[in-house]
Amino acid sequence: MIKSLAACEETVIHEDEVLAASRTLIDGQTAxxxxxxxxxxxxxxxxxxxSALSDHELCVCDLSVVLGMSQSAVSHQLRLLRNLNLVKYRKEGRIVYYALDDEHIRELYERGLEHTAHQKKLEA
Amino acid sequence: MIKSLAACEETVIHEDEVLAASRTLIDGQTAxxxxxxxxxxxxxxxxxxxSALSDHELCVCDLSVVLGMSQSAVSHQLRLLRNLNLVKYRKEGRIVYYALDDEHIRELYERGLEHTAHQKKLEA
DNA sequence: ATAAAATATGAATACTTGTTCATATATTCA
DNA sequence: TGAATATATGAACAAGTATTCATATTTTAT
Structure with a gap:
């Protein structure tokens, strides 16, 4: 398995593995x-x-009540989620309803939850 | 759909939805x-x-070469990943080999990659 | 038009975080 | 034992971030 044993600072310890990893490494932009x-x-x-939006849409005011946070704090975070296309919104008069943008988000969120459950089990 | 229309500051706009969301909301610790x-x-x-470890294990030195970063920077990040059980390691002499801890991590990582691909397609 | 209500946003502040630099620890080899 | 090497880590600094506060914007209703 171990191919090259030259010093790390000058050459590389496992040249083949390093080359292989370098080839499949994601580029900086993707990262x-x-x-x-x-x-x-x-x-x-x-x-x-x-989590609150995983069932169905809610307006900003509803969200701030559910989370027990200021409207401003919620609004700032919604902007961030909006800019990254994690949530979408529709306006109805002066009320703005937010919802998850698509299933990809829910997928990631739920995979994450699974992982925490997995970890919790390991700790017990 | 819209049940209650009282003012947001005092009561709540959509009481039923707020109650429903509150019931399924993840708690602070889980969040x-x-x-x-x-x-x-x-x-x-x-x-x-x-990404570099997704194929197979690498030692710290290999990693720093692959990433083109200082050994210290890599080591600090490895500690973080270690503490959160995202990577595991084994020592062989003075060399320490790191590998992904389990399939959950790869899952999350790859779902994320899928999502970036999805987004890239939307932009084009 | 004017007031009221829902949401958005800029500035400020406290807090977190990624990297560097210097150094410590641990292991091998002579 | 002592030198060399791989890795780990503490301190410091720069850069990023979440919330608050005050205020702006937008829409409705009078």
Whole structure:
């Protein structure tokens, strides 16, 4: 398995593996895009918003009541989710209804939940 | 669909929907746990580490060569991934080999990739 | 037109985080 | 034992971020 044993600083320890990994490594742009998506899901407030919307749409006011947070805080987070296309919205008069943008989001969210359940089981 | 029309500040706009959402809303602890997992995936460097390890294990030195980053930076990120059980490691002498901890991680990572592909298609 | 209500947003602040630099730890080999 | 090497880690700094507060925008109703 171990091919090259030269010093790490100058050459590389496992040349073949390094080359193989380099070939399949995602590029910086893709990594950035991906990081952005996961970043959107990396905040408790945003996850609770997604949880609240996982059933059906809610207006901003409803959301702030459900989450027990200020309208402003919710609105700021919604803007972020909106900009990343995780949620969509429709206006009805002065009320704005938010909903999950598509099934991909729910998928990611639920896979994440599965993982936490998995981890919780490991701890017990 | 719209049940209650009282003012948002005092009562709630859509009382039934708010109650329904409140019942299924994930609790703060779960949201925190989940946020932690997604946080681990929310950084380009860590995603590239996961990408590099998605084929098979690599030592820290290999990783820093593949990513073109300092050993210290890689090591710090590995510690984070380790603490969250996203990667496991085995020592062989003074060399430490890292690998993805289990299939859950790969699952999340690949779902994320699918989503970026999905988004890219939308933009085009 | 004017007031009221729902949502959005800019600025400020406190907090978190990724990298670097220097150094510590641990393991091998002479 | 002592030097060399792979990895880990603490401190510091720069950059990013979540919330609050005040205020702007938009729409409805009088």
């Amino acid at each position: 950035g895009r991906l990081a952005q998506i996961f970043s959107a899901l990396s905040d408790p407030t945003r996850l609770r918003i997604i | 925190g746990r989940l946020a932690q997992i997604f946080s681990a995936l929310s950084d380009p460097t860590r995603l590239r580490i996961i």
